[in-house]
Amino acid sequence: MLNFYSLYSGSSGNSLLVKTENTNILIDAGVSSKKIESALTTLNVEPSSLDGILITHEHTDHVQGLGTFAKKFDIPVFVNKKTLNAMPKQKEKISEKNINIFTIEEKFEINDLKIKPFAIPHDAANPCGFSIIKDNKKISIATDIRTHVKWYTKKFRRK
Numbered sequence: 001m002l003n004f005y006s007l008y009s010g011s012s013g014n015s016l017l018v019k020t021e022n023t024n025i026l027i028d029a030g031v032s033s034k035k036i037e038s039a040l041t042t043l044n045v046e047p048s049s050l051d052g053i054l055i056t057h058e059h060t061d062h063v064q065g066l067g068t069f070a071k072k073f074d075i076p077v078f079v080n081k082k083t084l085n086a087m088p089k090q091k092e093k094i095s096e097k098n099i100n101i102f103t104i105e106e107k108f109e110i111n112d113l114k115i116k117p118f119a120i121p122h123d124a125a126n127p128c129g130f131s132i133i134k135d136n137k138k139i140s141i142a143t144d145i146r147t148h149v150k151w152y153t154k155k156f157r158r159k
């Protein structure tokens, strides 16, 4: 089983849950810690059972609740270095032992999941998406590329 739930999406905040039999991970934490907690509870996922939070980029609508949530439930955070350094307010809340730095060129694993980051075009420090692979199933998550396109559309209309 490799399932994927959108907890929140859109400009007011983004957070996704990826779930297998043994592993629960979040991609982004862009709403308040309380909101993430309540969405997980609705799906019968104990917040403290999360195996990690992967971060795509540092914009507020992707990390708003990150520091508070990771601290409260003691969850490992997976982030690339430039992105981490671009969000000092979140960084200072996360305990050092929970910070896991990845590079976009390298695959890594969380339990039964293989994670393959890839670069995405977005106006952030070092934005990435993730391919998440379990056995022969794969999901790819790339957020905010649409926002980028919208921005160009708006600009065009104004002319």
Ligand SMILES: [Zn+2]
Residues within 6 Å of the ligand: 057, 059, 122, 124, 144
């Ligand atoms: Zn963004």
